[in-house]
Amino acid sequence: MVTIRELAKKCGCSASTVSMVLNNRPLARYIPATTKATIRQIAVEMKYQPNIFAQSLRANRSYTVGVMVFDITDPYCTYILRGIENKLNAASIAYLLFDAQNNRERFDRNLESMLQRRVDGLILVANSLQTDPAVLEKVEIPHVPVVVIGRELRGLEFASTVVINNHRGGYIALEHLYTLGHREIAFIRGPKTIADSVLRWEGIGKFAKEANLKISREWTLELVEVPTTSAEGLEAVKSLLHAGRRRFSAVLAFDDMTALGVIRGLSEAGLEVPRDCSVIGFDDIDAAGYYNPPLTTVRQPMLRMGEEAASALLDYVNAGQKKRKAQVVHRVLEPEIVVRRSTGPVHKAQKKTAGQLHEARKSGEQ
Amino acid sequence: MVTIRELAKKCGCSASTVSMVLNNRPLARYIPATTKATIRQIAVEMKYQPNIFAQSLRANRSYTVGVMVFDITDPYCTYILRGIENKLNAASIAYLLFDAQNNRERFDRNLESMLQRRVDGLILVANSLQTDPAVLEKVEIPHVPVVVIGRELRGLEFASTVVINNHRGGYIALEHLYTLGHREIAFIRGPKTIADSVLRWEGIGKFAKEANLKISREWTLELVEVPTTSAEGLEAVKSLLHAGRRRFSAVLAFDDMTALGVIRGLSEAGLEVPRDCSVIGFDDIDAAGYYNPPLTTVRQPMLRMGEEAASALLDYVNAGQKKRKAQVVHRVLEPEIVVRRSTGPVHKAQKKTAGQLHEARKSGEQ
DNA sequence: TCCCGAAGTTCGATTTAAATG
DNA sequence: GCATTTAAATCGAACTTCGGG
Secondary structure, eight states: OOOOOHHHHHHHOOHHHHHHHHTTOGGGGGSSSHHHHHHHHHHTTTTTTHHHHHHHHHOOOOOEEEEEEEEETTTTHHHHHHHHHHHHHHTTTEEEEEEEEOHHHHHHHHHHHHHTTOSSSSEEEEETTTOOHHHHHHHTTTTTTTTEEESSSSTTTEEEEEOOHHHHHHHHHHHHHHHOOOOSSSEEOOOOOOOHHHHHHHHHHHHHHHHHHOGGGEEEEEOOOOOOOHHHHHHHHHHHHHTTSSSSSEEEEEHHHHHHHHHHHHTTTTOOOTTTTTEEEOOOOOOHSSSOOOOEEEEEOOHHHHHHHHHHHHHHHHHTTOOOOOOEEEEEOOOOOOSSSSSOOOOOOOOOOOHHHHHHHHHOOO | OHHHHHHHHHTTOOOHHHHHHHTTTTGGGSHHHHHHHHHHHHHHHTTTOOOOHHHHHHHOOEEEEEEESSOTTSSHHHHHHHHHHHHHHHTOOEEEEEEEETTTHHHHOOOOOOOOOOTEEEEEEETTTTOOOHHHHHTTTTOOEEEESOOOSSOTTTEEEEEEOOHHHHHHHHHHHHHHOOOOOEEEEOOOTSSHHHHHHHHHHHHHHHHHHOOOOEEEEOOOSSSOOOOHHHHHHHHHHHHHHHSSEEEESSSSHHHHHHHHHHHTOOOOOHHHHHHHEOOOOHHHHHHOOOEEEEEEEEEHHHHHHHHHHHHHHHHHHHHOOOOOOOOEEEOOOOOOOSSOOOOOOSOOHHHHHHHHHHHOOO
């Protein structure tokens, strides 16, 4: 690897001159254009690449940010990551990836690791288990700027946030089912420990109130585990069906994974989606698009969330570099409904709702 | 941030002493145990953390490896990544993640970027578009050790590989269908440009020959695009069904994404899986497990592939550090069949095979 | 005074060579 | 000669300061 001194020798000048020229410093302003051109040319010829270790040491910057996701195998995370990558790439900033694997100890270890490596900033893709403000206190010490995705978090003067309007998401999900004529709807709520879940439920409540729709407690289940899995959705819908005479013509699930399990549960019980029962999810993960049948869902703009987060972080870091005062931002993105084939109107022909149909078939089988 | 000199002052000794003690250098051997203990204790109290920039500059190592995947939104990649993460984490090595996004220019840019950042080694999760040996030539120049996952590549003395036995995979996939009684089988091959695809096809051919099974050219389609999508699987099976009087009772798809599309295509054509037609995939991505119905597939041990790759890289890097001669390795992992619900026996009652059934229904509808 | 360029210092940890009692 | 410690050099880029024309 060629150093700046070797390059300087070849150019017949000093290292300072080379440095100033290649970095377009003000001091290089009076150096003749021909000299500059020669230096640049020789630099290319010799494939000179400034040693990033030396640069980092000098500038006290790593030119690297840290990104921690709560679960890299979760497609929600990977699309956010794609958004982050797009922005960072454009700014020639590389990133260290850390995966918390839904595990608090790992989360803490990773955080430690990122700080030890002196990242210029960090992005946390959070499920709510992990990012209570307390966790971030240790981040404050070296004043590393942070952007948190997916978790409301105000009042920390070094932390920006990017979230979606979960309240609105819950609202439009129920609205969609209502518009299709559904009045008897089962709900599979997310764990109460998750902030998203609470907000979505409030949005659902708001629409119900406005539409004068009654939410039956008996058709409302609550998931307990994070992460959610399709297996839980499957179990949930089975217990709903076993609840007996209950009737419902649609299921509103906390998220896509749950919803996919619900669809499978209905299929296995001999019910067809959406003919016998509609199902709606939340997120719009890839699998929603290619499921059998494809899932209607409330879409989180994951790519944009990642891009916004990366932009916010870069702005903050660059501002700090130029000694301007950096501003935290709190962005709220709007979700949108994506209508596919898992929801449909309540047919006139559809005399019986899902629960009843199931009952009927069961008796028929026996 | 406290430096080693500040720490030394507090300890009443020189920076050299502190350095030697904290790093357990041989020279520290005669330093009294009490002194050492004091130094260590004060280091903890002052929260001393060696500046990694300075360490890197001195040692000419980044203590960081680069990992490039071909598509971070592909679940195949994320499980491999999880395996890599597990091993690297245990060795306190962080990694820079790069995503080629199935794009050759990005691949090259990222490679450049990794080298510029002087990673200690790199892992490439390759689809075959990208890793012809020529690409790796530029890696050789700075003698950076490489591990390639998913692509056979011998003869480069700095590159290890981790692959699965694709030939065997194809063999056992067909064997599974054959054992269930299927004799009339449709094939959706992968693109010929992908090495995996060719090898799997050879394995299929081998079993067919041994079992004296005829592979009909008319029931064999070939995908052209990378990445594969479920949409292509759907299209493929539709064109198979439209081919008319053709009869087949099972479909062997190139990979899971394709297979999932096939299942949906069959469903949309009114055929039930596996009653009317069995479907088998390849990979065992998450979605295979929660699909409707769950997919029988040939499993690639992705977690292990990642772990093996990371281990191989660490071994190589550490060997180089200790000036032992580093060894490249070429690991071949065995795939295994995962039987779920998308395959079943050919029923005696199943008078007609999928193609015929479809024909029958079509006429019935008209 | 203005233009051009170089010598020398800094960043922080590690290591070599050498110096103490 | 031995146990114990340290001053000084090193890694490479960037910037401050200074000097010659």
